[in-house]
């Protein structure tokens with residue numbers, strides 16, 4: 047399918063969905079997002095390329111240009127090449143550039159949740175491929191891909207690190223080496239959920255360290271740091287700082303989903 051056919055198909059499905067949603071709310075008097083799970087019951091790995099049925103696939107909010115060259119935050123109109131968002135100018139991150147495949151919404155949350163808790167490990171393939179496409183420019187400039195590490199206690203409870211699973215697909219797709227053991231958690235952190243922006247930054251301070259083997263591997267290298275979700279950016283910023291301090295030349299960030307505030311006006 048061409049891009050145009052895809053977007054026409056998507057627009058059509060969205061309008062059908064909107065009508066159904068309207069009808070559902072009117073008939074039942076309930077919010078549809080409560081009535082319907084984000085991914086439907088027919089979204090199974092079998093017979094659905096990418097693990098999503100066409101209707102759910104069409105509801106994924108892919109991030110496309112125009113966006114802030116630095117942070118990858120989508121703009122509502124195209125201000126021209128190289129224009130930065132207010133956030134990038136007012137509060138520049140330690141990392142160089144950030145890109146995300148999709149907006150963090152109900153469907154993205156459900157995809158991350160299913161991957162994280164291990165009932166849909168197959169989703170890492172399509173999610174990682176969407177990330178590789180969104181981060182093409184970053185990966186073209188990269189020497190290695192580094193996942194954000196999971197604390198071993200969480201690894202134990204959850205079986206695997208979803209950032210590492212995504213990073214593996216991204217690295218293979220881009221033909222860039224993967225460094226899974228470059229970073230480690232120096233201490234456990236509490237969940238970032240529910241914390242303010244400044245509390246998140248404090249929570250991850252000193253939480254990450256570069257391993258001795260990692261230090262040799264990243265010296266002078268241009269890295270792409272991979273995580274599943276970018277919220278305040280505190281986690282990837284903390285990882286970037288330790289990587290740069292240990293001798294990395296440059297760190298860009300690639301995530302599956304990022305939180306995007308409703309309206310963005312470039313300056």
Ligand SMILES: [Zn+2]
Nearest residue numbers: 086089099102
């Ligand atoms: Zn579905």
